[in-house]
Amino acid sequence: MKKISIINNKGGVGKTTTAFNLAHFFSKAGYKTLAIDLDPQQNMVRNFGMDEKKTTIGDYLLGRTDDYEPIVINDNLHLIPAGNAENDMQLLTSESPLYFEILNEFLSQLDELYEIAVIDTAPAFNPYTTSAIYASNVYSILIPGQNEINGLNTTINFSKKLKKEVSGIILTRMEKTALSEKVKTDLEEAYGELLLNSIVRKNVMLSESILEHKSIFDYAPNSNGANDYISLGREILKKEGI
Template sequence: MKVIAVMNQKGGVGKTTTTLNLAHALALQGKKILMLDMDPQGHLGSCFALDTEINSGMDEVLMTDKSLNEAIINVRDNLFLVPAGARLGELETQNQGANKGYRLHTALADMKAEIAQTNAEIYDYILVDCPPASGLLAMNAILSCDEMIVPVTGDYLALQGLSRLIKVVSHIEKTLQRSTRKWFVLTRFQKQRKLANQIREKMVNYFPDQVFETAIRENVSLAESPGFSKTIFEYKPKSNGAEDYENLALDLLQQRTFH
């Protein structure tokens, strides 16, 4: 049961789009997938037409004694979700003791123990949709994940944001004496743009064997599909977006990267 945080401090890079469509792509490959919405905006739940004012979720898991298993909603075949919940943003401002950065880690450990006791089928992947910030919610994701997927757009501001993220994560890992495998995916990619290709080349040089082969092309259907409460595979299964996220899932499963 591998926990992967989809993370970047910069907004607008496609974290939720990637979590949503990569998760469904993996589910269509026969994998059992759980998504955790750690962004107080609750966009992941909105993609499945869940009302954040009604559906509690990660807020109660992290702020009360509610277990992850109690909060899980089955949204598609092989695809499950714990929505953000209306109060998740409160966690950033509450003083909840020294272990508040480990609340997600503890909740995941408890869930694994519950699954083991009942001999239930485990999840192949848990994808965590992280907020565009470096606060307590992001810290919980960093301290809980086995791997990270970092979406990066093809512009220099994205590279600057990526540099800040890597510094923050490296500092945490050095302090805790642990290392998390990191994957990078180019999003909103326009291969006809020279700059986008230069950014990809720089990333491959900086992060050899960590940049996925598949770049997610700029595709209007990816932006439209949440408005219809559908993933790209339900909204436009023949689109570039669907093709790219299907290939990205294979990149993850087969660890296909640029060398």
């Protein structure tokens, strides 16, 4: 199972929108996909329109259940919610100094069930985000802006402390403005091939689709948002060798 996490310690950069739509894209492409919400805000679970009180990632990591019961979205897409993440993270860190390895150990038990896992994370390097970085291939995401670039650099440096290199950089909410173009140019010069070719343009339908608890492919299949996430999904599949 390939595992990818969407990371940036700056909020509002499109992490959940991207994780949500990528999970849908992979499942629609025929891959057995697991979406994992590690953000205490549980925005991904709400995007799916699902019950937050189902069996959570904390239940699995802390051994509160021996049964594996993900939320079934469809035949190819399952979901694990974050639950009471703040409390569970405190308990997790008390388990072992190597608490961040527990998620990876859990996911290794699911290798035969899924081909790809998409992990949504909080805008903070908390125990769950640290666990996600350790367990997965890291894709850092940002929107055009200096603060967001600072967040990208922080993500890269934090990942290196866990001996992980960032696999790719995703630029979202791109507009036809001087600022957006400058940020794109700066990223190309600073990070080269790490910046993915597929860029997600700013598109109001992406926000509208979330309100309807639908992926952009179901809500507006011919929109720029759908086309951009199709391109991004295909590029990640190729990069991951799937």
